Amino acid sequence: xxxxxxxxxxxGLTLAAIGDLHVTDTSQHRYSALFEQISEQADILALCGDLxxxxxxxxxxxxxxxxxxxxxxxxxxxxxxxxxxxxxxxVVRILRSAGVTVxxxxxxxxxxxxxxxxxxxxxxxxRGELGxxxxxxxxxxxxxxxxxxxxxxxxxxxxxxxxxxxxLHYAPIAATVAGEPPEIFPFLGSSRLAEAIDRFDNVRxxxxxxxxxxxxxxxxxxxVPVYNCAQxxxxxxxxxxxxxxxxx
Numbered sequence: 001x002x003x004x005x006x007x008x009x010x011x012g013l014t015l016a017a018i019g020d021l022h023v024t025d026t027s028q029h030r031y032s033a034l035f036e037q038i039s040e041q042a043d044i045l046a047l048c049g050d051l052x053x054x055x056x057x058x059x060x061x062x063x064x065x066x067x068x069x070x071x072x073x074x075x076x077x078x079x080x081x082x083x084x085x086x087x088x089x090x091v092v093r094i095l096r097s098a099g100v101t102v103x104x105x106x107x108x109x110x111x112x113x114x115x116x117x118x119x120x121x122x123x124x125x126x127r128g129e130l131g132x133x134x135x136x137x138x139x140x141x142x143x144x145x146x147x148x149x150x151x152x153x154x155x156x157x158x159x160x161x162x163x164x165x166x167x168l169h170y171a172p173i174a175a176t177v178a179g180e181p182p183e184i185f186p187f188l189g190s191s192r193l194a195e196a197i198d199r200f201d202n203v204r205x206x207x208x209x210x211x212x213x214x215x216x217x218x219x220x221x222x223x224v225p226v227y228n229c230a231q232x233x234x235x236x237x238x239x240x241x242x243x244x245x246x247x248x
Contacts, residue, residue, distance in 0.1 A: 012248035017229040019048030019209020025058040035070035048209035049079025049169025064098035077117040079169040107155040114159030120170030121145040123190035149192035166206035175218025176228040177211040198222030
């Protein structure tokens, strides 16, 4: 995967990805200039969840206002913060009114590239992955993790493009949450998401957010590149809050 630096000449298709905007109800115009800049640097923008701070209607409206400064197609998934007020459907409605394609039950093709995405869920990685054993509450917890992975797999299966990108909020691998306290790794993502990704040969890479102190890149067990695009991680690495990827 080639990272495209600011000011470079670019040919072909470029994806910008950013997660964890955490827009509050006092964040008016905080991201409008950034979206204008991204529109000059990239052809498609992926938003990797935690778009709002508490999932409030006003927060979503402020983000939608800023997104109208974005002149390229935008795909997005919600994050856990976008569920806090219990109205994720309203957040989705507002974002869609601003022209955003919110992935979850649907996938989309843009300029010959397929995009499939889900919020994802917790559950842990590898040998530390929580299994559906014991109390009903544990089984329900694991079932939610399985359902998110199943939605991602179904969305990827629906795409017929040679190139696909998986857009997530929670991490599919442990490598990109490294830097966070090890005790909270099980709450930062799930290997089940990586298992879904690795079932398809046409997934070029995956992007996610959520782990603010994580690591920028890693790979699934099947070798698919994974990038943590939480704006805090990307800013530390690149000096700007979004990552750019070549889709050639």
